[in-house]
Structure formats: C-alpha cells, structure tokens
Amino acid sequence: MSYKDKIKTDLFPTIWCPGCGIGLIMTQLATVMDDLGLDKSNTVMVTGIGCTGRMGAYMQFDSVYTLHGRTLPVAEAIATVRPELNVIVVSGDGDLTSIGGNHLLHAIRRNPRIKVLCNNNEIYGLTGGQTGPTTPVGTKTVSSPAGATFSPVNLQGLVNTNPNAFYAKTTVYHQGQMRRAIKEAIEWPGFAFVDITSQCIENNGRRIGFPSANEMLNYYKKEYRQAPPGSTQLANHQLGIVKGKPAETEPVPVGAASGNGSGEA
Amino acid sequence: MAKRLLQGNEAVLLGAVKAGATYFAGYPISPSSEVLMAASVYAASHPELRFLQAEDEIASANAIIGASLAGAKSFTATSGPGYSLMQEAIGYAHKLGVPTVFVDVQRVGPATGMPTMPGQGDILQTRYGSSGDYTSIVFYPSTVAECYEYTIHAFNCAEESRSPVILLSDAFLGHLNEVVDLDAIDVPVVPRTLEPLASGHTRLFSGVATYPDGEPATADGDEFIRQYEEAKALRLEVADRYAFYEYGWNKDADTLVIAFGITRRIAQPLAPHFALFRPIRIWPVLQDQLREIAPRYKRLVVIEGSDGQYASVVERVLYRDVHRVPLLGGRMSLEAVREGLERIGLLPRELAQATVS
Ligand SMILES: Cc1ncc(C[n+]2csc(CCOP(=O)(O)OP(=O)(O)O)c2C)c(N)n1
Ligand code: SF4
Ligand SMILES: [Mg+2]
Numbered sequence: 349m350s351y352k353d354k355i356k357t358d359l360f361p362t363i364w365c366p367g368c369g370i371g372l373i374m375t376q377l378a379t380v381m382d383d384l385g386l387d388k389s390n391t392v393m394v395t396g397i398g399c400t401g402r403m404g405a406y407m408q409f410d411s412v413y414t415l416h417g418r419t420l421p422v423a424e425a426i427a428t429v430r431p432e433l434n435v436i437v438v439s440g441d442g443d444l445t446s447i448g449g450n451h452l453l454h455a456i457r458r459n460p461r462i463k464v465l466c467n468n469n470e471i472y473g474l475t476g477g478q479t480g481p482t483t484p485v486g487t488k489t490v491s492s493p494a495g496a497t498f499s500p501v502n503l504q505g506l507v508n509t510n511p512n513a514f515y516a517k518t519t520v521y522h523q524g525q526m527r528r529a530i531k532e533a534i535e536w537p538g539f540a541f542v543d544i545t546s547q548c549i550e551n552n553g554r555r556i557g558f559p560s561a562n563e564m565l566n567y568y569k570k571e572y573r574q575a576p577p578g579s580t581q582l583a584n585h586q587l588g589i590v591k592g593k594p595a596e597t598e599p600v601p602v603g604a605a606s607g608n609g610s611g612e613a
Numbered sequence: 614m615a616k617r618l619l620q621g622n623e624a625v626l627l628g629a630v631k632a633g634a635t636y637f638a639g640y641p642i643s644p645s646s647e648v649l650m651a652a653s654v655y656a657a658s659h660p661e662l663r664f665l666q667a668e669d670e671i672a673s674a675n676a677i678i679g680a681s682l683a684g685a686k687s688f689t690a691t692s693g694p695g696y697s698l699m700q701e702a703i704g705y706a707h708k709l710g711v712p713t714v715f716v717d718v719q720r721v722g723p724a725t726g727m728p729t730m731p732g733q734g735d736i737l738q739t740r741y742g743s744s745g746d747y748t749s750i751v752f753y754p755s756t757v758a759e760c761y762e763y764t765i766h767a768f769n770c771a772e773e774s775r776s777p778v779i780l781l782s783d784a785f786l787g788h789l790n791e792v793v794d795l796d797a798i799d800v801p802v803v804p805r806t807l808e809p810l811a812s813g814h815t816r817l818f819s820g821v822a823t824y825p826d827g828e829p830a831t832a833d834g835d836e837f838i839r840q841y842e843e844a845k846a847l848r849l850e851v852a853d854r855y856a857f858y859e860y861g862w863n864k865d866a867d868t869l870v871i872a873f874g875i876t877r878r879i880a881q882p883l884a885p886h887f888a889l890f891r892p893i894r895i896w897p898v899l900q901d902q903l904r905e906i907a908p909r910y911k912r913l914v915v916i917e918g919s920d921g922q923y924a925s926v927v928e929r930v931l932y933r934d935v936h937r938v939p940l941l942g943g944r945m946s947l948e949a950v951r952e953g954l955e956r957i958g959l960l961p962r963e964l965a966q967a968t969v970s
Contacts, residue, residue: 356815356827359826359827359828363829388811388813388814388815389811389812389813390811391811392683392810392811394679397820397821402829404817405817405819405823405827405828405829406827407815408815409811409815410810410811410812410814410815410816410818411815411816411817411818412679412682412810412818413817413818413819413820413821413823414675414705414820415675415701415702415705415820418671418672418675418702420672421638421667421671421672421673421675421676421679422675422676422678422679422682423679424665424676424679425636425638425665425675425676425677425678425679425680425683425687426679426680426682426683426810428636428663428665428680429635429636429663429679429680429683429684429685430683430684430809430810430811433683433810433811450668450669450671450672451668451671451672453668454667454668454672
C-alpha cells in the first residue's frame with residue numbers, strides 16, 4: 349500500500365494553485381492514514397468551505413464538505429453517532445477560527461474524539477486574500493491595505509483551556525514533524541488540533557514580498573525551531589506537540605437536566 | 614398504554630422516538646424548550662437517543678445533518694430567532710439530500726419579539742428561508758395527538774424525500790395539554806433510506822455544486838438544472854403521498870374559512886356558519902385541493918397568526934382575492950377572530966351576540 353491509495357489521483361490536477369501548501373498537507377495526511385490503516389470503512393473526512401476544504405473531494409473516503417465554518421458540529425455529531433470511526437477534520441484558518449470560532453470554543457470544551465488539521469495560511473485564500481483572525485499584525489492584504497490591525501487569535505491558548513486536549517504546531521516545510529504531529533493527533537483519545545502553517549502563494553505570499561512558494565518554505569525553515577523536549581507551552585515560531593492528560597472517560601452525551609427551567613427568553 | 618395527559622411539545626418528542634429518532638441537538642428557546650428538556654430526560658434513561666445541548670442553533674442544525682449522514686434519524690426543535698439561524702443549514706440539507714426533521718414552535722417575531730406568545734409568522738420562511746431554490750415539505754398539526762402523529766409522518770417523509778422536513782407548531786399548541794391515547798395512533802415507520810457514512814464508498818457530500826465524481830460543477834448550468842430537477846421531482850412525488858388536509862364544518866355555507874395549526878382550534882365556534890379547509894401539509898401548497906374546493910364558495914377567509922402570509926399564497930394559487938383575518942401580537946383568541954371578522958363584515962349575528970352576553 350502507498351499513500352497514493354488514499355488519494356483520487358485520477359482527479360488531478362487539483363484546483364489548487366501551483367505552489368500552494370495544501371497539497372503538502374494532503375500527502376502527509378495520506379501517508380499517516382496509510383500507516384495507521386485508515387480506510388473508507390473506518391474513517392470519515394469533514395472539511396469546510398475554503399481552498400483547504402477541497403481536500404475531501406480528492407481523498408478515498410466518504411467526505412462531508414460542510415458549510416463555511418460548520419465542520420466541527422458536523423464532525424462531532426458523526427463521532428457521537430459512530431464512536432468507532434476516525435473523524436478527520438481538515439479546514440482553513442478562517443473557517444475554523446473566525447466564522448466557526450464559537451464551535452471551536454465549544455468543541456475544545458466538550459473534547460469529542462475528532463482530529464482537526466487547520467491549514468493556517470494566515471489568510472482567506474479562496475475569497476481572494478482578505479485578512480482574517482490568524483493574519484499577523486501589520487500584514488497588508490486586499491482588505492487591510494494599511495496592515496492588519498488586530499492580534500491573531502491564540503490557538504494554542506484556546507485549545508489548552510481544556511487540560512485534556514492536544515495541540516501541535518507544525519509547518520509544511522517540516523514534513524517529518526508534520527507527519528508525527530498528524531499521526532499522534534489521530535491516535536489521541538480525544539480532541540486534537542494540529543495547527544499547520546502553510547503558504548498561500550497566490551493570494552498572500554506574493555503580495556507580501558515572496559517571489560515564489562520556495563522562498564516561503566525557506567522562510568519557515570529559517571524562522572521555525574523545534575521546542576525543547578517536554579515543553580508544555582510553545583513560544584512563537586516553536587514547533588512541537590503539547591498534550592494534556594488524556595480524559596479518563598470517553599465523552600458522553602449530556603445527561604438529563606434536573607429541575608424545571610422556568611425563565612423565558 | 615391508556616389515555617394520558619400530554620403537552621404538545623412532549624408529544625413531538627414521543628413521536629420522534631416512535632419514528633426511530635436516535636439523535637437530538639438543540640439550544641434552549643421558548644416556546645420550544647420542552648422538546649429539548651424532554652429529549653434530555655428521555656436520553657438519560659434511553660442511551661440509544663444521543664442528546665446534545667449545543668452552543669447555538671447553527672451548531673444544532675449542522676449537528677443533526679452530520680448525525681443523519683452518520684446513520685441516525687435526527688431532529689432539532691427551535692423557535693423564531695433560532696429558526697432564522699438555522700436557514701443556511703436547511704438549504705445545505707436540501708442540497709445534500711439529507712433526511713432530518715426541524716421542529717419550529719412559532720412565537721411572535723421578528724427578532725426576539727414576544728418569546729412566549731403564539732404566532733404563525735414563519736409560514737413563508739419555512740418555504741423560502743434559505744437562499745436559492747429548493748422544495749420544502751412542511752406539516753402543521755392542530756392537536757396534541759396530531760403533534761405526535763405528524764412528527765412520525767415528518768420523519769417518514771424526510772426519509773422518503775431525502776430532505777429536511779419541517780414540523781410547525783406554535784407557542785399555544787406546544788404548551789397545550791390534552792388527553793391523548795397514543796396507542797390509537799398507528800403510523801407505520803419508514804426505515805432509514807440513506808446509506809450511512811463509511812459504508813465502503815468514497816462519496817462527497819458537498820454543499821458546493823459538484824459532479825457525481827466530486828469535481829467542481831460551479832459553472833455548469835446544465836448540471837445544476839439536472840440535479841435540481843431530479844431532487845425536485847423526488848420531493849414532489851413523495852409529498853403527494855403526504856397531502857394531508859381537513860375539509861369540513863358547514864360545507865353548504867357560502868364562505869370558506871381557511872385556518873391551520875392552533876388557529877383552526879380557536880375558530881371552532883365558527884363551525885355552524887362556515888365551511889373549513891385546513892391544510893396540514895403547508896408546503897408544497899395543496900394547490901389541487903384548493904382549486905377543487907374553493908370554487909364552491911362565494912368568499913374565502915384566511916384566519917392566521919401573521920399579516921397575510923398564507924392568504925397571499927392562496928391568492929396566488931387561486932387567482933382570486935381572499936379576505937384576511939390576521940391575528941397579530943400573540944392575540945390568538947376567539948375574541949380576536951370575532952373582531953377580525955367584524956372588521957370585514959363577515960361576523961355571523963349569532964357570534965356577535967355571543968360577545969355581548
Ligand atoms: C457563510 C459564508 N460566508 C462567507 C463565505 C465566503 N467564503 C468562502 S471561503 C472563505 C474564507 C476561506 O478562508 P479559509 O477558511 O482560511 O480557507 P482557505 O481558502 O484559506 O483555505 C469565505 C469567507 C461563504 N462561503 N459562506
Ligand atoms: S489561493 Fe492560496 S490557498 Fe488557495 S489554492 Fe491558491 S495558493 Fe492555495
Ligand atoms: Mg486560510
């Protein structure tokens with residue numbers, strides 16, 4: 349078997365721009381899926397609207413291409429109804445953290461057994477490169493001509509509000525480390541979030557001064573460092589996996605409410 | 614089981630369970646919260662019903678879609694603002710062809726409006742609330758027993774039509790307690806139709822226009838029309854088998870009252886003086902039945918808890934004017950019906966006298 353068995357190569361070329369980082373994620377995900385024996389009878393993919401979300405169409409699994417921002421409630425319900433399945437969410441940073449931010453907050457809190465790969469290209473790729481909640485302060489985009497104003501959302505901090513959760517930071521340049529992070533996420537007995545920095549060359553990179561994807565990858569190589577082993581907190585531009593304490597019990601549906609609600613709203 | 618006292622909202626939960634529902638997600642909102650609370654209580658002793666009190670109605674709506682794809686008959690219940698938040702997901706379920714059930718216990722809107730007061734202002738939203746074209750199937754019971762019965766029909770119809778089916782209720786009906794004998798209601802249950810996720814296929818359930826192989830079809834009008842017509846034909850064909858309505862009261866009268874849901878109950882004292890047409894299947898509109906029955910009457914009066922939403926539909930279907938009795942601001946009472954009929958000069962003398970006595 350090979351990772352290629354997990355991909356619908358007959359649909360190539362993909363719609364992704366030449367040099368886009370999404371394909372690098374798909375290759376490593378497919379490799380891990382092959383290693384771990386994930387197949388169309390035990391695994392479901394859930395993706396959201398955005399360039400990243402197209403990945404589901406290219407893989408050999410049943411795949412749900414959800415509305416923009418709604419991967420997590422769909423994935424969580426699938427995991428509830430079919431606890432034996434591997435439920436893999438792959439989506440964009442805008443999809444997961446902006447329009448889907450409330451679901452992210454609550455999925456982290458409920459700790460369902462779903463694995464989230466966030467393609468963090470720091471931009472709204474599909475819609476043409478507008479600024480988003482992951483865009484670094486000062487970045488000039490088509491919707492922030494004077495530079496992005498607000499600090500990016502702290503994904504590590506958010507995920508780690510649940511002491512049982514799993515957070516990994518990686519980039520598409522660091523292929524081995526990305527593969528390890530994806531593998532450990534899939535094996536994790538609860539909610540796992542893999543935050544993958546990657547390049548949107550067409551609708552971001554070129555506009556901020558990178559001539560090609562190659563320079564962006566080299567930039568990740570230069571800027572990102574492995575965190576010291578055993579780190580419980582990753583600094584900016586540190587790569588690593590921060591695992592909480594696995595939950596002792598599987599997440600269960602909320603039980604009966606006691607008492608009678610009497611208010612109205 | 615013998616007769617029992619049951620609330621409309623609880624009857625919905627029992628109907629869903631009877632229909633085979635195994636997943637509920639919802640967010641508290643009056644006047645639908647009893648469905649959510651009853652589901653949580655039921656789930657605590659029947660683990661086959663999975664229960665999620667979600668972070669909001671958007672999550673609830675998308676969760677029941679995911680649950681249905683995974684193999685569970687699923688449903689949610691909401692009202693007014695919550696139902697508005699669910700519209701995008703309802704369009705998505707139509708696009709995917711996912712059987713699931715949305716229960717909308719109507720209150721007075723728009724916005725937060727009058728949270729505990731009954732209204733019927735979501736008639737058009739249940740048809741046109743999401744963007745684009747799709748074929749909605751909507752039922753609206755009038756009694757607690759019917760809340761149970763038509764919830765089962767809604768699940769059955771969702772399976773057969775592969776679409777999200779809406780069950781309408783209202784604050785009045787949802788909170789009404791009536792003596793019912795559920796055993797006397799025998800609706801055969803339609804089994805699951807959609808092959809669940811991870812059955813060995815590589816299907817793409819996409820809200821984006823795609824070809825069957827998963828390639829984007831976002832600029833192919835022919836393919837769009839092909840898929841749209843196919844879905845529409847299935848839904849209309851299935852809806853035909855669920856063409857529920859009531860035609861009665863004084864059929865020899867010269868005026869036909871059209872009323873549905875709780876309004877039909879409120880208007881009951883009009884029975885000696887008017888004929889009644891009560892659509893139970895609100896959408897697709899019962900056009901053939903209306904076109905057959907309405908010509909027998911000199912006048913048509915639509916009594917409804919909105920400012921003419923259903924009346925405008927009847928006018929469109931029949932190409933003729935109808936009289937309107939809108940019951941607004943939660944004033945869904947016989948008094949308000951009398952006032953409305955008086956305003957248009959159609960209040961029977963006997964009923965006018967009843968007001969005085
Ligand atoms: C409700 C809704 N709002 C807006 C859009 C338009 N839209 C499509 S993709 C997208 C942003 C995608 O950005 P991201 O999630 O980061 O994915 P990327 O394309 O960068 O992979 C937006 C705003 C939409 N499809 N639906
Ligand atoms: S627009 Fe950006 S994210 Fe989208 S495919 Fe092109 S390079 Fe990739
Ligand atoms: Mg992005």
